[in-house]
Amino acid sequence: MFAFLKRARKFLKGATLGLASFALFACEPTGLSTGPSITPGAPVPVALLIPKGSSDSGDALLAQSLENAAKLAIADLQGVQIDLRIYPTAGRADTAHGAAIQAVNEGAKIILGPVFAEAANSAAKAVANRDVNVLAFSNNTNIAGGNLFVLGATFDNTADRLVGYAKRNAKDQIMVVHADNASGQIGRNAILSAISRQHATAAGTIGYEFSQQGVIAATSQIKLTADQNQANAIFLTSDTSGALPLLTQLLPEAGLSPATTQYMGLTRWDIPSQTLELPGVQGGWFAMPDPSLNQQFQTRYAQTYGGLPHPIGGLAYDGIAAIGALVKAGKRDALTTGALTQGAGFQGVNGIFRLRADGTNERGLAVATIRDKKVVIIDPAPSRFGGAGF
The missing domain is CATH 3.40.50.2300 (Response regulator)
Structure with a gap:
């Protein structure tokens, strides 16, 4: 069963990487x-x-x-x-x-x-x-x-969709927070590439050692860098079985309020469904299939x-x-x-x-958020290429 971790608990080791007609x-x-x-x-x-x-x-x-x-x-x-x-x-x-x-x-x-x-x-x-x-x-x-x-x-597809949506909604000073492991670095690169393609602004990148202590140690630096670079969005590469629960708890506690700083995720924040119960993910953005x-x-x-x-x-x-x-x-x-x-x-x-x-591939994704512990689509998946998000 998925465990929602508090600061004193053990840090979870994350995993890496009719019907629709034909x-x-x-x-x-x-x-x-x-x-x-x-x-x-x-x-x-x-x-x-x-x-x-x-x-x-x-x-x-x-x-x-x-x-x-x-x-x-x-x-x-x-x-x-x-x-x-x-x-x-x-x-x-x-x-x-x-x-x-x-x-x-x-x-x-x-x-x-x-x-x-x-x-x-x-x-x-x-x-x-x-x-x-x-x-x-x-x-x-x-x-x-x-x-x-x-x-x-792919990470590139998800990053493009979310960065494009963020830019259109005035959340274009984007800071990247990632684990210092292979998956985190690939995710970081995908987000930075999307920021460049979508003509948004990179507001810094902070890596953390993939451990509970690593996340805790990086929190103050994340807050400092976000303030210095006037970040209005933080893009997290972590997933729900890794650092996401801890990061979304610690960063608001450090002063990066979701009311002014938009949190975004490179992975699905609705899987497993228990993730929806986390206070820290409320209001966050992520991408998902239609x-x-x-x-x-x-x-x-x-x-x-x-x-x-x-x-x-x-x-x-x-x-x-x-x-x-x-x-x-x-x-x-x-x-x-x-x-x-x-x-x-x-x-x-x-x-x-x-x-x-x-x-590679390109997929039409919806942008979702979490409100009152439920998934809410805030920008529907396009029905054809050339529409929203493309």
């Missing part, structure tokens, strides 16, 4: 296009690489959720036949490498998965010379590019399988959504990089999304 808003391939040809009207072999066979019980549950979501998506397709083939990776990079080769040898025209960055990178490299693209469930943009696309929500679409997916999933999907289970549904929409267009080059990266994007159970030529 809509293809446009299908105009862009740039140099590589990938396999398909036979229009015939079943399309799609390989699904999941961490099935892992000794980790969490991986087993994740694998089942991804498989279920993909099958649910296929059942919702109209006019498209997907021949889904499941390949266990046990969560291992070497197994994913072999599974990708086997899948392509057996006719796969595109690979959906794996989840973990090392495994996804290994799978993509294994089939790079076979002209097959990989849509991984990872959110690690360091592995993206070439024939590898990441479907997971909640109405996601709720429809969860309800449909529960009705079909008797339980809720894993938080990233919807990525498998979205992957099939993109593949199905492209195949439905009836073109032989439907699964090439040019088709996958067409600019208008796709619609799935997490809202609109599109794949970029560099292998």
Whole structure:
């Protein structure tokens, strides 16, 4: 059970990193296009690489959720036949490498998965010379590019959405507070890049040792820097299983009142739901997928399988959504990089999304806040690219 920590308690070690229709808003391939040809009207072999066979019980549950979501998506397709083939990776990079080769040898025209960055990178490299693209469930943009696309929500996407919203609402003197670990530094860089792109102002960055004492020790420096740089917003990279509960308690106590300083988060502040009870997160901003679409997916999933999907289970549904929409267009080059990266994007159970030529993605996110311990959407997710937040 999630523990809400007071100052004297142990610091939690954080973790790192109808339904929505299958809509293809446009299908105009862009740039140099590589990938396999398909036979229009015939079943399309799609390989699904999941961490099935892992000794980790969490991986087993994740694998089942991804498989279920993909099958649910296929059942919702109209006019498209997907021949889904499941390949266990046990969560291992070497197994994913072999599974990708086997899948392509057996006719796969595109690979959906794996989840973990090392495994996804290994799978993509294994089939790079076979002209097959990989849509991984990872959110690690360091592995993206070439024939590898990441479907997971990225720090860059979230940072852009929140910084853009903050700037439009006169909260454009943004200070970044991050853990001095890999995840925190990646988050910091994403926020600083977003500040630059959105023409906001960087009002300082403060790192802290990833420990309870580290957070406590950094509090006075955070307050001093915020005052010196006239910060009117503080962007936190921490999540609810890490430093977020402690930071949102200590910083207001130090004098950075939420009434004048807007708190923002790079991670979901509504997961787990107990986080909503924290006094310090009230009024904070964070980004999330379109909640109405996601709720429809969860309800449909529960009705079909008797339980809720894993938080990233919807990525498998979205992957099939993109593949199905492209195949439905009836073109032989439907699964090439040019088709996958067409600019208008796709619609799935997490809202609109599109794949970029560099292998990253852009997702239409809502901006949410917490009021009276409940999530309130203050800026809805866009329904098309080019709208709010883009």
